[in-house]
Amino acid sequence: MRVLGIDPGLTRCGVGVVEGDVGRPLRLVDVNVIRTSAGVPVATRLVTIEAGIAEWLEEYRPDAVAVERVFARSDVSTVMGTAQASGLALVAAAKRGLPVALHTPSEVKAAVSGNGRADKTQVGLMVARILRLPAPPSPADAADAVALAITHIWRGGAQSRLAAAAEAAQSSRAGDARVAAARKAGRR
Structure with missing residues (x-):
C-alpha cells in the first residue's frame, strides 16, 4: 500500500509518501513541504498548495491519502488556514477517486510513538526509527506528514481489511439466504 500523508497548513503543508503493509517494514518514498x-493573497496561496498536492498525487500515485484532522486551537486564523489547506487535500484526492482518511494529531502520535501526547521531536525521532532513516524528516511538518502516512498504513489499512471482511461475510449471508429461499420454493 502506498499512502500520501498530508499535514495541512497555509504556510507549510507537509507531504510524505510511505509504502508498505502492516507487519512488514515500511519505506519512505519521498517527503517535502x-x-x-x-505576504501573498490567501487565494493565491491556496492555488499554490492545490497545485503542489496535485503534483504529488500525479507523481506518486498513492493508493490512499491520509490527512490530519483539523482541530480547534486558540488562534482562529491558524485554524482557518489549516482547514482551507485540508479541504484542498480532500478535494484533490476525491477528484481522483482515492480513499481519504482523517487522523487526529493524538491518534498519529499514539500510533508512531505509543504516546498520544508526544511532542514533535519525539514523533520525528520515531518516524526516523520506524523508517530506518539517519535523521527525522525536516521541518516538523514533513515529519508529521510521514507520520500520518505510517498511521494510515498501520491503522487505516487494518480498518479497511476489517470492513472488507465484514462486507464479504454479509454478502455470504445474503447469498446463503437466497439459496435457502430457492430451496424452500423448490419444495412447494
Whole structure:
C-alpha cells in the first residue's frame, strides 16, 4: 500500500509518501513541504498548495491519502488556514477517486510513538526509527506528514481489511439466504 500523508497548513503543508503493509517494514518514498509566503493573497496561496498536492498525487500515485484532522486551537486564523489547506487535500484526492482518511494529531502520535501526547521531536525521532532513516524528516511538518502516512498504513489499512471482511461475510449471508429461499420454493 502506498499512502500520501498530508499535514495541512497555509504556510507549510507537509507531504510524505510511505509504502508498505502492516507487519512488514515500511519505506519512505519521498517527503517535502509545500511552502507559501504570508505576504501573498490567501487565494493565491491556496492555488499554490492545490497545485503542489496535485503534483504529488500525479507523481506518486498513492493508493490512499491520509490527512490530519483539523482541530480547534486558540488562534482562529491558524485554524482557518489549516482547514482551507485540508479541504484542498480532500478535494484533490476525491477528484481522483482515492480513499481519504482523517487522523487526529493524538491518534498519529499514539500510533508512531505509543504516546498520544508526544511532542514533535519525539514523533520525528520515531518516524526516523520506524523508517530506518539517519535523521527525522525536516521541518516538523514533513515529519508529521510521514507520520500520518505510517498511521494510515498501520491503522487505516487494518480498518479497511476489517470492513472488507465484514462486507464479504454479509454478502455470504445474503447469498446463503437466497439459496435457502430457492430451496424452500423448490419444495412447494
